[in-house]
Amino acid sequence: MGLTVAFWALAVVAVLSALGVVLLRNVFRAALSLILCFLTVAGIYVTLSADFLAAIQILVYVGAISVLIILAIMMTRDVHRGSPANRLQIPALVVAVLFLEVLVLAVINTPWQISNTPALTPTTAPLAIKLFGEGGFILPVEIAAVLLLSAIVGAIVLAREK
Amino acid sequence: MAIIDFVINSRVPMQALPPDWPGGFWWHWLFFTVVIIGFVLTMVMGFIYIERRGMGYMQSRLGPNRTGPFGLLQPVADALKVLLKENIVPTTADKLVHWLAPIVAFAPALMIFAVIPFQDKALLADLNIGILYIVAISSVSTVGVFMAGWGSSSKYSLLGAMRNVAAVVSYEIPLVLAVVGVVMIAGSMSLNQIVLAQNIPFILLQPLGCLLFFVAGCAEINRSPFDLMEADSEIVAGFHTEYSGMKFAMFYLVEYAEALAISAIITTLFLGGWRGPLLPPILWFVLKVVIVFFVMVWTRTTLPRVRIDQLMALAWKFLLPLALINLVITAIQVLIWPTALPWILVPVNFAIMVVLILIWSKFFKLGLGRIEV
Numbered sequence: 001m002g003l004t005v006a007f008w009a010l011a012v013v014a015v016l017s018a019l020g021v022v023l024l025r026n027v028f029r030a031a032l033s034l035i036l037c038f039l040t041v042a043g044i045y046v047t048l049s050a051d052f053l054a055a056i057q058i059l060v061y062v063g064a065i066s067v068l069i070i071l072a073i074m075m076t077r078d079v080h081r082g083s084p085a086n087r088l089q090i091p092a093l094v095v096a097v098l099f100l101e102v103l104v105l106a107v108i109n110t111p112w113q114i115s116n117t118p119a120l121t122p123t124t125a126p127l128a129i130k131l132f133g134e135g136g137f138i139l140p141v142e143i144a145a146v147l148l149l150s151a152i153v154g155a156i157v158l159a160r161e162k
Numbered sequence: 163m164a165i166i167d168f169v170i171n172s173r174v175p176m177q178a179l180p181p182d183w184p185g186g187f188w189w190h191w192l193f194f195t196v197v198i199i200g201f202v203l204t205m206v207m208g209f210i211y212i213e214r215r216g217m218g219y220m221q222s223r224l225g226p227n228r229t230g231p232f233g234l235l236q237p238v239a240d241a242l243k244v245l246l247k248e249n250i251v252p253t254t255a256d257k258l259v260h261w262l263a264p265i266v267a268f269a270p271a272l273m274i275f276a277v278i279p280f281q282d283k284a285l286l287a288d289l290n291i292g293i294l295y296i297v298a299i300s301s302v303s304t305v306g307v308f309m310a311g312w313g314s315s316s317k318y319s320l321l322g323a324m325r326n327v328a329a330v331v332s333y334e335i336p337l338v339l340a341v342v343g344v345v346m347i348a349g350s351m352s353l354n355q356i357v358l359a360q361n362i363p364f365i366l367l368q369p370l371g372c373l374l375f376f377v378a379g380c381a382e383i384n385r386s387p388f389d390l391m392e393a394d395s396e397i398v399a400g401f402h403t404e405y406s407g408m409k410f411a412m413f414y415l416v417e418y419a420e421a422l423a424i425s426a427i428i429t430t431l432f433l434g435g436w437r438g439p440l441l442p443p444i445l446w447f448v449l450k451v452v453i454v455f456f457v458m459v460w461t462r463t464t465l466p467r468v469r470i471d472q473l474m475a476l477a478w479k480f481l482l483p484l485a486l487i488n489l490v491i492t493a494i495q496v497l498i499w500p501t502a503l504p505w506i507l508v509p510v511n512f513a514i515m516v517v518l519i520l521i522w523s524k525f526f527k528l529g530l531g532r533i534e535v
Contacts, residue, residue: 026256028259028312029258029259032259032305032309035305039302051289051290051291052294055291055294055297055298056294056298058298058299058301058302059294059297059301062301062302062305063298063301063302063304063334064331066305067301067304067305067327067330067331070305070308070327071324071327074311074320074323074324121290122290122291124290124351
């Protein structure tokens, strides 16, 4: 009962704030709406007994990524007037509709499996075993980290003044 | 009254409470919510008094001593004054964001106390990711600062907010790395378990970690000497320049609630939390929190404000390498003694700390040397 109420409250706020990200003309308010969306997604993780994931969601998405987005907005001029008009609206619509179709088809056609085993508590140790244990995922994670690092270095090299 | 009941209930030290004390889930929730709000407001008042009087004595002046005995009622008078002041919102401000910012900044500062144990099992929620929860939640208050800086549409507010985020992003890394050492020794992220694991207070086993956490924590909450986000001589008052009345009071409250939170976290992680002989646990907890805060006041009065390049250099060239080295050393020690670290490591770790700090202070200079950008 409590879980259902929590889920629906979080889900409604998540969808509304996600719509706000797209529809708000003020870029800064859109970014704040995105933060609210991230927070509610973290809340949904909590209702699924994934507490570690929820904390990481807040730490990474709210604490780091959103802050970078806001910092980028603050560095940009003339954002008070909303996003500047350009002629890419129709191509953007086409791409967005295609992407939505792919997502909807993927969600509908996937046979979602619901596990009957009770949720693990605490989740930290099983996650660590998945990461560092026998046949763990440490190598892919490290490769992703190196990829991100090289992207950052590349961006700095491109953006640096000669 | 809740706090008084609490002290009476905790008369016998170290006694484990029943898991659902005091009663059902909602009663537990209500009781601890009231206790936390009361605790934070009372302690903030106390902190303001300690800070103003303590700074007064350290700077060879009296400090506020007119309101009530020894000036004890000064925080009350300040609170009344600030509540009665006019609330001014700039005409160009983004009204909604301007109005929401103090709330977004204040809620995380209060939420941190949900996982801090006042006594064995006496906490709102004994999350098994306790310390990670604190790190995650405290990163949300940056958003509040941003909203204040942006919503005011004033260049000083914006500059203050930008400086704030530069500091917070840099100092979060050594802060978290310092915590990881404690988590490895305790073998748990639950703050209650961490306190129970401290047969030796972790400040003795992790002196370098404690120092790093203290420095990074002071920088995170913009306390002097890292208060250049609100440096009055440069950018008026930083992100809360355009706030007045009740909303300014909220930011003032956030500042001290965050100082209280950092003191409480240091107490819990490094000083053994509520553990101590003779006195009831809640008193030990409050005593240790006040001592940590006193050290913060002490550093504030002793050290001059740093420049922005010094702030960045300290985070990336000093705290980050030392935090990584501390992590590796702690990992090796935990591998060798998996169950409990022996007392012999206490002098060893202190020696390591002194040697490392001496070596690193030779590597780069702040102020006298070349200016690093």
